[in-house]
Amino acid sequence: MNDAATAYRLATETKLKDFTVRILASAGVPPDDAAIVADVLVAADLRGIESHGVARLESFYVGRIRSGILAPAATTSVVRETPTSLVVDAGNGLGHPAAKRTMLGVLDKAATAGVAFGAVRNSNHFGIAGYYAMLALERDMIGIASTNSVRYAAPTYGKDVMLGTNPWAYAIPASDEPPFVLDFATTTVPRGRLEVFERKETPLARGWAIDANGEETLDPAAALSGALLPLGGLGTERGGHKGYGLGLLADVMCAVLSGGPSGTALPLPNDADEPGKISHFFGAIRIDALRDPAEFKRDVDRELRAFKRSRTTPDCERVYVAGEIEYEKTERHRRSGIPVHAKVWAALERLASACDVPFDVER
Amino acid sequence: MNDAATAYRLATETKLKDFTVRILASAGVPPDDAAIVADVLVAADLRGIESHGVARLESFYVGRIRSGILAPAATTSVVRETPTSLVVDAGNGLGHPAAKRTMLGVLDKAATAGVAFGAVRNSNHFGIAGYYAMLALERDMIGIASTNSVRYAAPTYGKDVMLGTNPWAYAIPASDEPPFVLDFATTTVPRGRLEVFERKETPLARGWAIDANGEETLDPAAALSGALLPLGGLGTERGGHKGYGLGLLADVMCAVLSGGPSGTALPLPNDADEPGKISHFFGAIRIDALRDPAEFKRDVDRELRAFKRSRTTPDCERVYVAGEIEYEKTERHRRSGIPVHAKVWAALERLASACDVPFDVER
Numbered sequence: 013m014n015d016a017a018t019a020y021r022l023a024t025e026t027k028l029k030d031f032t033v034r035i036l037a038s039a040g041v042p043p044d045d046a047a048i049v050a051d052v053l054v055a056a057d058l059r060g061i062e063s064h065g066v067a068r069l070e071s072f073y074v075g076r077i078r079s080g081i082l083a084p085a086a087t088t089s090v091v092r093e094t095p096t097s098l099v100v101d102a103g104n105g106l107g108h109p110a111a112k113r114t115m116l117g118v119l120d121k122a123a124t125a126g127v128a129f130g131a132v133r134n135s136n137h138f139g140i141a142g143y144y145a146m147l148a149l150e151r152d153m154i155g156i157a158s159t160n161s162v163r164y165a166a167p168t169y170g171k172d173v174m175l176g177t178n179p180w181a182y183a184i185p186a187s188d189e190p191p192f193v194l195d196f197a198t199t200t201v202p203r204g205r206l207e208v209f210e211r212k213e214t215p216l217a218r219g220w221a222i223d224a225n226g227e228e229t230l231d232p233a234a235a236l237s238g239a240l241l242p243l244g245g246l247g248t249e250r251g252g253h254k255g256y257g258l259g260l261l262a263d264v265m266c267a268v269l270s271g272g273p274s275g276t277a278l279p280l281p282n283d284a285d286e287p288g289k290i291s292h293f294f295g296a297i298r299i300d301a302l303r304d305p306a307e308f309k310r311d312v313d314r315e316l317r318a319f320k321r322s323r324t325t326p327d328c329e330r331v332y333v334a335g336e337i338e339y340e341k342t343e344r345h346r347r348s349g350i351p352v353h354a355k356v357w358a359a360l361e362r363l364a365s366a367c368d369v370p371f372d373v374e375r
Numbered sequence: 376m377n378d379a380a381t382a383y384r385l386a387t388e389t390k391l392k393d394f395t396v397r398i399l400a401s402a403g404v405p406p407d408d409a410a411i412v413a414d415v416l417v418a419a420d421l422r423g424i425e426s427h428g429v430a431r432l433e434s435f436y437v438g439r440i441r442s443g444i445l446a447p448a449a450t451t452s453v454v455r456e457t458p459t460s461l462v463v464d465a466g467n468g469l470g471h472p473a474a475k476r477t478m479l480g481v482l483d484k485a486a487t488a489g490v491a492f493g494a495v496r497n498s499n500h501f502g503i504a505g506y507y508a509m510l511a512l513e514r515d516m517i518g519i520a521s522t523n524s525v526r527y528a529a530p531t532y533g534k535d536v537m538l539g540t541n542p543w544a545y546a547i548p549a550s551d552e553p554p555f556v557l558d559f560a561t562t563t564v565p566r567g568r569l570e571v572f573e574r575k576e577t578p579l580a581r582g583w584a585i586d587a588n589g590e591e592t593l594d595p596a597a598a599l600s601g602a603l604l605p606l607g608g609l610g611t612e613r614g615g616h617k618g619y620g621l622g623l624l625a626d627v628m629c630a631v632l633s634g635g636p637s638g639t640a641l642p643l644p645n646d647a648d649e650p651g652k653i654s655h656f657f658g659a660i661r662i663d664a665l666r667d668p669a670e671f672k673r674d675v676d677r678e679l680r681a682f683k684r685s686r687t688t689p690d691c692e693r694v695y696v697a698g699e700i701e702y703e704k705t706e707r708h709r710r711s712g713i714p715v716h717a718k719v720w721a722a723l724e725r726l727a728s729a730c731d732v733p734f735d736v737e738r
Contacts, residue, residue, distance in 0.1 A: 092666065127459045167682055169695065170687055200614045254559040255606070268678060301459060302455060311631045319638070326589055326590065
């Protein structure tokens with residue numbers, strides 16, 4: 013714990029956002045877009061999802077802009093629009109602004125029509141899916157978000173790398189309780205987990221990955237040249253076909269529904285110089301289309317509390333509900349600072365120097 | 376294989392439906408409702424999901440009607456309705472007719488509005504969720520269906536039985552390929568699987584169940600007095616929190632959104648004399664709200680074929696897509712007869728005799 017604690021330095025939310033905006037601006041990202049990217053990335057760090065936060069600023073965004081792979085000031089265009097739907101082409105720009113504006117459009121449509129859906133094609137990594145689903149919460153709506161991604165995973169019974177980690181996120185408002193926010197990759201673990209285990213020279217758990225021959229492996233290096241397994245693991249005994257189904261569902265709802273590339277038309281991790289070609293999917297349901305929102309939220313509170321108060325299995329402290337741990341971390345990190353790993357801190361410092369931007373994020 | 380083959384007798388689809396209708400009619404179910412129940416149950420048998428077909432006719436439906444627990448001719452009422460939503464109270468009637476009519480209402484609304492959602496409360500077991508999602512297919516829509524159920528499962532880190540097997544189903548039309556139909560319980564396995572293993576005196580696989588103390592168990596009897604585990608298994612190492620989240624999501628979307636009982640207000644398996652108190656959730660998205668349907672279905676074909684043609688892991692014949700195996704079984708069973716297990720056959724024969732209905736289903 014001590015090791016882990018000393019490996020982190022604390023940043024403040026505002027400073028970290030301002031810094032991210034300045035870095036992106038130096039790469040040619042317009043201020044409004046940069047503010048959205050910063051908000052999404054720092055939201056991930058606030059929620060304790062370090063893998064999706066500012067740690068990616070260089071490799072996922074600034075680096076790709078500087079290499080000319082990602083358009084910093086892309087022109088987005090509306091592909092199709094009805095009172096209950098919105099499809100946007102992101103013009104190979106940053107995923108976050110295209111995704112946020114599309115979800116806001118979907119929310120506006122749902123505010124009038126009761127429900128609405130949207131999709132974005134020709135986009136790039138958009139950060140955490142939960143961010144966009146959560147935009148529904150303050151409007152008394154249920155939010156849905158998904159994205160496909162670079163390919164990392166094999167289908168059930170298959171060894172070809174065919175699918176991204178393709179997350180689904182659902183956000184449901186509560187009254188006094190924190191909202192229910194379910195945001196999960198449809199693979200058992202994200203690819204970043206394999207990289208962490210490779211660095212630590214620690215064997216993987218079963219159900220995570222196969223090697224290039226399609227055999228289950230506990231060796232991180234073999235797994236990194238193989239494929240992630242879908243949620244449920246190898247074969248069907250533990251339901252791997254369900255995770256695979258949810259991953260393929262995401263690819264269809266994001267990419268096929270928006271007209272973007274899907275399946276094997278998506279890049280592999282090694283195709284670093286390829287545009288993202290990523291697609292997203294969004295939905296919003298106004299609660300009062302189905303039930304009085306105050307009653308609904310009161311009953312969500314009751315439901316979440318029942319789970320939180322239920323009895324635990326041996327050696328477990330308590331039962332959590334989806335989004336609860338991330339909500340508590342957000343509150344804590346807002347109060348006491350956002351922990352940034354020393355290696356990430358150093359990388360940001362180097363990035364600041366390379367971009368000629370002052371590095372001043374410390375709490 | 377020989378044993379298994381001789382344990383089955385073949386019925387024809389029409390005869391099995393007619394028989395089911397007559398049995399239900401003898402229990403006081405109105406003809407139109409009985410026809411819907413028969414269609415849903417036989418659809419499960421056609422798809423090879425024997426656990427959800429006519430095998431349940433007595434224990435889940437006729438028996439509960441005769442015990443006065445389930446209303447055979449319930450009055451349903453509309454609780455809330457907008458151009459994009461529909462909430463129905465099923466009056467403690469059979470789940471299938473209430474569910475099918477609500478889904479048809481949702482499809483009609485989506486046909487006008489582009490998208491729509493519905494929910495049903497105060498209902499009972501509705502058979503396979505996929506049946507309702509698939510109603511969207513011929514209308515060039517994407518169908519969504521879910522239900523909560525009697526409680527069988529524990530949440531991650533918990534040992535209390537808090538959730539049903541709470542399935543989610545998604546149906547997506549293709550062009551020449553069979554449709555993509557994903558229909559999965561949010562537990563690793565359904566409870567019926569534990570019962571089968573208990574009868575066979577075979578140990579369970581890991582990731583399926585815990586005993587009453589919350590310890591993972593491979594003993595079917597201990598598991599049956601314990602709880603099912605969510606998809607992903609015990610704890611979080613293999614993503615059990617994701618399956619738990621999807622199960623709780625279903626409970627909220629079905630029950631809290633319709634105003635039905637949720638969580639621990641739902642019956643346990645031993646509460647055989649309690650009304651079902653089950654709720655359902657439905658959704659429909661018109662494809663042309665987001666993309667030209669012909670283009671969409673052409674690209675779905677291409678996507679499904681890419682997966683089906685991808686390379687397999689050792690000892691696997693090929694890669695399947697969701698719904699493919701069930702589609703092939705339906706075609707085969709329509710041509711060659713529906714296999715009904717000898718024990719189920721004998722039970723149906725006894726039920727026929729008790730209801731004074733002729734038993735004539737053999738091919």
